[in-house]
Amino acid sequence: MTIQLEAPTPRRGRPPRHLADLGADERRAAVAELGLPSYRADQLSRHYFGRLTADPQDMTDLPGEMRAGLTSSLFPPLLTSARELSCDDGATHKTVWRLFDGALVESVLMRYPGRTTICVSSQAGCGMACPFCATGQAGLTRNMSTAEIVDQVVRGARAAGDGVLGDGPRRLGNVVFMGMGEPLANYNAVIGAVRRLTDPMPAGLGLSQRHVTVSTVGLVPAIERMIDEKLQVTLAVSLHAPDDELRDTLVPINTRWKVAEVLDAAWRYAESTARRVSIEYALIRDINDQADRAHALGKLLQGRLTHVNVIPLNPTPGSVWTASDPKIERQFVRILRDYGVSTTVRDTRGREIDAACGQLAAVARSGG
Ligand code: SAH
16 A cells, blocks of 8 residues: 555546635625626625535625526536435434545544534545554545535535534534545645634634644654644644554555654644644554553553543444453553553444544545
């Protein structure tokens, strides 16, 4: 399996332009192109980001003749639900989306006691080839557009508001870029999506930047670029091993940017944002769960502005790897905490519907 840093040439062109691809000024220009006054741009944005609708029929404050052309000009359908699955007593809901060209991606809504979170995809497939990750096995199909990413959140917010997760908080407040794809390998579209999600209404959805997490294998130049964006989003780094020898095999891009370089970039991000960087560590039985690796990780992280998320491995079909013994997992966590490193174990939401971390594989399983 080879690493694909760049998306292959798109086979069937780019996704159609959508309102969510455009910044506030571009939206006014697009509305002007349609021969409409610029205040209509804000009105359309309020429908989409505020009322969470892209259906011109719902936009009853617009003149009928204006509504007619809107679907093709600014609200082309980007995501068609191909499959919906719920589990965890309704607290987890996965949607498989078909994109305009037939590519499939997935997003997962999760209700927690005090918050609702959506896990979104940023690419159809992934080029990073991590051997324990289902998405990584299928390779990269293509980058998603800003609007394709944003629309997962808008559709998710709408579904949560309609009660798809049952009782509990209905307002979607948190977004994690932990679905399919390597967000920082699709940098411009992802940063555009982050801005759209966090710009205040009507420019965007108005979520707090602090409630957005971008997770990466550790593309160092992109982390550095992100520092310059001056965003307050949480950075998560998928480390999975404290040593280069093992990390070269678990996260193959490590052959390009080593553990020390990735962590250096992470600490620079932490310093410039004053935000804790999350370190993701999928714990794999007898592979990366040894006490000496916990000590090595503790030494790398102690004294840093960081938090470790230990993720019990979700075995992918055909994988010889499995999660660590619970005793070993507890020991791993205890050792890290002994170094003063804040550490928690991620719950294994969505396992029954293949919606847990690393299980998203719509493309492979549906032959799309
Ligand atoms: N490309 C990004 C987002 C990937 S998904 C990244 O690598 O950070 C989010 C997290 O799930 C990553 O830390 C990823 O390594 C982890 N993951 C992937 N497959 C997994 C599996 N089978 N079990 C547990 N965690 C997994």
